[in-house]
Structure formats: C-alpha cells, structure tokens
Amino acid sequence: LWQLPLRCARRTFASQTEGELRVTQILREKFPRATAIKVTDISGGCGAMYEIKIESEDFKEKRTVQQHQMVNQALKEEIKEMHGLRIFTSVPRH
C-alpha cells in the first residue's frame, strides 16, 4: 500500500527518462522497505549522471559511507555505465 504514494508522486510518470525509471525500479527491488526513492538524471537526460535520494529503515544506525555502499552495491551494474552519481540517503523520521 505504501507504493501508492510513490506512484502518485509530485512529478508525473511521463516526465521520467528510461534510465531514471530503470534505476528507480532496481532500488525498489533491492530496498523493499524504502519509504521514498527519487532518481534524477542530472546529465541532461544522457544517462551519464544521476542523483539518487533514498529514504529507508535499512539505513538506520549505519554510517553514511555504509549507507552509500549499500546503494552502490544495489546499482553495481548500472554504475558501470554511468560517469558519476550523487547519493543522498536518509532514515524515515518516525
């Protein structure tokens, strides 16, 4: 049921690139407990660079570098195609 908010997100589905959708999908699979995932292509749609924001219980009590490592691991194959990425992880407030 928590997936509904993700679908009705502020941005319309149609405005996402294929790459954004693919990365988002992978993150949803690898972080089923995530409460918020936002992937933005910051390379002007070229798929070269992404900004990833992800909020999940999985990150609780882990150091930032460990949280980022988890995301790196999840996107290992995709990252090979990227020039770079920015990761912002967080833990749900409540």
Place this chain on the structure above:
Amino acid sequence: MSGSLGRAAAALLRWGRGGGLWSPGVRTAGSGAGGGGGSGSTEHLDALVKKDKVVVFLKGTPEQPQCGFSNAVVQILRLHGVRDYAAYNVLDDPDLRQGIKDYSNWPTIPQVYLNGEFVGGCDILLQMHQNGDLVEELKKLGVRSALLGEDKDQDSK
C-alpha cells in the same frame, strides 16, 4: 535541507581555478622503490593511504582538477586550510584508477581517506563539512581547521 545542499554543492562544483597560493604535496603513486604489485595493488594502496593523514584520489590535481566532484573535494579541504595532504591523480595511471576502486569497494573518484580509513566521496565530504563533522575529524588527526577561527587564548575583560 536539500535546497541548501544543492546551492552549496553547486557553488563547490563550479569550475574554479582551484588553489593558487599553496600547493599540497602532490605525490605520484607508483613511483619509488619496490617493484612488487604495481600501482594498483592492495599492498601499495594500503601504504599510500596510511602514509599521510589526509589522502585523496582525484581526477586531476589540486591545482587543476579535471572533474567537478574532484574539484569540490579540493575546495572543501582548502576552506578548512588543510594544506598538507597527499593527492593522487588517477588520470595519470589506469592501474591506480581501477585499483583504488577495488581497494575501497567504491565505484567512483574522488575518494577521501583520513588516517588510512576510507571516508567517502565528494557528497560525504560535503555533508561532513556542512554538519561540522569534518572539523571534528580533522581535530582528531591533529589538524586544526581554518574554519575554527582565531585561537581563543586571548584574555577577555
């Protein structure tokens, strides 16, 4: 929060001339004695990250970063007045470039090591800079951040 982070990040990622009045000890990896292993080997990298308190692997050099994220790391260290650090240019050496990614199990450059320990990339350093953690970590290394201002030893009436 993401708004201010974006602004600060944008400012740091802007291409600057980087440095100028100072030059940190730019070491070239792979040079020096000892043939075994090569510049990308674990032993070699282990020695590199432990040799200096602050070690960064960049694309380019502190004087001339070749990448916005590497530049951000250089600028943050400059803000804190950290002058004496080892900077290795991965663009000079493909073995180093791949080796350091394997060593840290981290897919991107730049990489920052404090006291031999992998700290993270540019995003993490930026976060540490913004939340004050970087000042603390530098303090633990015996490096006083320039952002701490003047010593408060003066008498005050």
